[in-house]
Amino acid sequence: MDSRLKYLTIEDYSVLLEQAQVATYKQHDVILKEGRLSEAIYLVRQGTVRIERAATGRDVAIAFLEPGEVFGEVSFLEGVPTTDAVIAQEDVEIFVINQAQLAGLLDTKPGLSDRFYQSLVHNLSSRLQQTSSLVSHLMRRVRIAPEYCGYRTGQTGQNEIPPELVSETELFKKNLSSIEQLIRHREINELDAQIQIDKICNMLISTLREQIIEEPEIAQAIGTFIFRETFPFFMLSSFLDRSFRRPGGYFSDSYITELLSQNEPEGDGYLGIYLDRWIRSRPTCLALKYRGGIITETIKHLIHSWTESTPLPIASIASGSASEILNLYFQAEPPNIHVTCVDFNHQEISSAASIAHKWGFQDHLTFVQDNFFLMAEGYSQIDIPPQKMIYSVSMANCLCDREFIRILDWIYDHLLPDGIVVLANLHAANPDRILLEHILEWHSIYRFAKDLESLFSRSKFRSLPLSIQSDEYGVELFVICKKAWVSSE
Secondary structure, eight states: OOOOOTTOOHHHHHHHHHHOEEEEEOTTOEEEOTTSOOOEEEEEEESOEEEEOGGGOTTEESEEEOTTOEESHHHHHHTOOOSSEEEESSSEEEEEEEHHHHHHHHHHSTTHHHHHHHHHHHHHHHHHHHHHHHHHHHHHHHHHSOOOOOOOSSOTTTTOOOHHHHHHHHHHHHHHHHHHHHHHTTOSOHHHHHHHHHHHHHHHHHHHHHHHHHOGGGHHHHHHHHHHHHHHHHTTBHHHHHHHTOGGGSOOHHHHHHHHHHOOOOBSTTTHHHHHHHHHTSHHHHHHHHTHHHHHHHHHHHHHTOOOSSOEEEEEETOTTOHHHHHHHTSSSOOSEEEEEEESOHHHHHHHHHHHHHTTOGGGEEEEEOOHHHHHTTOOSOOOOOEEEEEESSGGGGOOHHHHHHHHHHHHHTEEEEEEEEEEEEBTTOTTHHHHHHTSOOOOOOBOHHHHHHHHHTSTTTTOOEEEEEOTTSSEEEEEEEOOOOOOO
């Protein structure tokens, strides 16, 4: 976000700054409050300030300003309340030019007034142009995003459902109803009921998978049939119900992970809690629940080799609730790291920022609201300093190949020499893929290891060695790659 006064000369700056007062602010001090009239124009002399907006949450940045950049000018000149708050990201020094000082200079120095207002017009025009470009890009992305069938009627093959699947589905409903009666009349103990319900559900999913493999041309019709027939049963599970109705209508595995880690199995009726235990025991749920361990182990390994006195810099892209990072700071001896968490969902990142503030480790984290689709296309309004590690456990599931390569290039440019990237992507051989796509409608981009190798080879990482490993459940692939050391010779 460039907010410099472009058309001022060096002499103009000297004259302005001679009249300015220098104010110092400690980290997290509020320099300019949102919704207040600005009584001066501010120019960053030293340090970095962040721009916040109440709608995005406390401690969540939407932009950063560096030395030489200006803020408060629109409110000051137009007499309207500020739309943002300006906070000291670190200890900073700010030039403050009040109304009387500015008016006197603009009236007495020839040409300064024209150059000053021309600079302001340029800044406003640039911001408007940038906003228009963002809107244009997002509209274009909607047109090129992977298309998922958003309706359940009129599917090709709807009248050609294999008889074996119809029979298996009827058996599924009959058997669950029988178990329900046994539970209702206390004619079966809890353990035996769970074993039988697990077996019934697993058998149905296995049959569904087999039928889709045998007749892929009517896969959507088969999935829709199972969805309709099983919906009344599966929605008795609290987890299945809430994950099906996930916020925003997209696959947010951060939201799913929170459900898995915070809630105990529960559900409605006599079958709900049993179905809830069943889905929570599936490979995907187990993998998502425990995936943070891979990230924390990688961080611990990096810390052992980090010799600098400053905190090891890490960035988490599409961080969501950042639970794997927050958990590190709850340890008796938190690691010496500073983590920048970036996510476009203001509710999740605001919640994470609130937790960090509540427990007093906000100085060790920076929270940024930004859209990684825009980052991939070079439209990001925020730049972060070089990092030792950049990781994401969910972003790749939403990126088409072109966007994946663009974000890899962005990551490469923001890694320190010998820095590493860690990315997770749902495995194309995920054992729950059929269940996720056709019953829960979790639409993601699945990849094999060879797909990930190809994408890295087409990015700035090129032929650098990759380590690709699956989690123990076969649900996700984790790619680790170290940036090559570039000699200065």
